[in-house]
Amino acid sequence: MKPNFFRTRIKFCGLTRAGDVRLASELGVDAVGFVFARQSTRRIEPEEARAMRTALAPFVDSVALFKDNTQEEVREIVRHVRPSILQFHGSEDDAFCRGFGVPYLKAIAMGGEARTTIPLRARFPGAAGFLFDSHAPGGEGGSGKTFDWSRIPQDTGKPWLLAGGLTPENVFDAVVATRPWGVDVSSGIELSPGIKDGDRMRSFVEEVRRADCHNL
Numbered sequence: 001m002k003p004n005f006f007r008t009r010i011k012f013c014g015l016t017r018a019g020d021v022r023l024a025s026e027l028g029v030d031a032v033g034f035v036f037a038r039q040s041t042r043r044i045e046p047e048e049a050r051a052m053r054t055a056l057a058p059f060v061d062s063v064a065l066f067k068d069n070t071q072e073e074v075r076e077i078v079r080h081v082r083p084s085i086l087q088f089h090g091s092e093d094d095a096f097c098r099g100f101g102v103p104y105l106k107a108i109a110m111g112g113e114a115r116t117t118i119p120l121r122a123r124f125p126g127a128a129g130f131l132f133d134s135h136a137p138g139g140e141g142g143s144g145k146t147f148d149w150s151r152i153p154q155d156t157g158k159p160w161l162l163a164g165g166l167t168p169e170n171v172f173d174a175v176v177a178t179r180p181w182g183v184d185v186s187s188g189i190e191l192s193p194g195i196k197d198g199d200r201m202r203s204f205v206e207e208v209r210r211a212d213c214h215n216l
């Protein structure tokens with residue numbers, strides 16, 4: 001996938017308040033994420049996510065995030081919330097991820113040792129894209145930690161998002177250094193888990209746009 005010099009897509013993840021969803025829409029982010037991973041401190045109930053979806057402006061995607069949830073749980077959330085994209089952070093394989101009739105992103109754990117040399121596009125042929133995150137395989141996401149960006153595979157063949165420890169302070173450097181298709185942030189724009197900070201949301205978007213101009 002060639003780098004996109006025009007506009008880096010932005011996803012804000014782990015939202016729990018309708019007001020944060022509204023502000024994200026006004027700031028022009030491309031997607032907001034709702035967390036359904038069991039152990040997450042940002043986990044919300046399907047009814048809450050469904051209510052927050054109504055706060056989304058047109059042309060903003062809603063992403064449902066899972067980590068080794070059961071097929072029944074995912075199915076129920078897809079039916080109830082109607083997310084536009086699914087994001088899987090656990091040990092789910094391609095057959096599981098594409099079994100819900102909704103495009104999916106596969107999160108790739110970049111912490112710990114590299115475990116396989118099989119190319120991602122061969123392991124996840126049905127993925128709409130990948131998301132490189134800092135946690136170790138099996139570890140929790142949303143940790144606010146970065147990873148060594150030089151380890152990002154160059155041959156994904158699909159759009160990919162950079163995640164893990166991004167903040168308004170480092171996202172300019174991250175976008176200039178890695179030229180991702182998109183960036184995903186959770187803790188870097190928070191006051192506390194699930195509670196976003198309006199000023200940090202705004203400056204995160206400003207910094208990504210500044211990097212896009214720099215990359216032209």
Ligand SMILES: O=C(O)c1ccccc1N[C@@H]1O[C@H](COP(=O)(O)O)[C@@H](O)[C@H]1O
Pocket residue numbers: 013014033035037040041042043065066067089131133134140141142143144145163164165166184185186187188
């Ligand atoms: O946010 C969570 O609680 C979470 C739980 C389980 C898997 C992933 C999770 N979050 C995702 O992790 C990355 C990076 O987050 P951060 O910016 O470092 O806090 C991002 O994709 C979150 O959506």
